[in-house]
Amino acid sequence: MIGLLSDLCLGRNYRAINQLQDLFPSRICFKIVSGTEYNEQLRGVFTKLITTLIVDKAPWKVMALPDKLRIWTDLDDDGAIGENGEDESISCSDLDP
Numbered sequence: 001m002i003g004l005l006s007d008l009c010l011g012r013n014y015r016a017i018n019q020l021q022d023l024f025p026s027r028i029c030f031k032i033v034s035g036t037e038y039n040e041q042l043r044g045v046f047t048k049l050i051t052t053l054i055v056d057k058a059p060w061k062v063m064a065l066p067d068k069l070r071i072w073t074d075l076d077d078d079g080a081i082g083e084n085g086e087d088e089s090i091s092c093s094d095l096d097p
Contacts, residue, residue, distance in 0.1 A: 002045040009052035017053055026054050 005024075008016035032038055032046045 002042075002049055006045065006049040006052045009049075009056075012057055014057075017057060020053055024049060024053060026050070029054070 005016075005020055009020065029046050029050050033043050033050065035043075
């Protein structure tokens with residue numbers, strides 16, 4: 001039943017979220033998930049409920065990520081980057097996830 005309720009909240013369904021957040025306060029959900037006296041299946045469905053009911057909802061803050069990275073050990077003694085002072089920075093989009 002709890003799994004069904006968490007599925008109702010998928011995709012930020014605020015009609016379901018607004019109804020269920022009063023029935024399942026975060027402190028109770030966290031207590032069930034962290035409590036060792038509850039079985040793993042119950043803790044698992046409450047973890048999913050926490051994700052859809054509490055975590056995955058607005059407001060989201062945009063996080064600015066760096067565009068280029070430089071490796072500290074690649075700096076020359078004079079502070080230049082790479083050979084001949086060329087900028088050999090790595091674009092974040094070039095990195096494997």
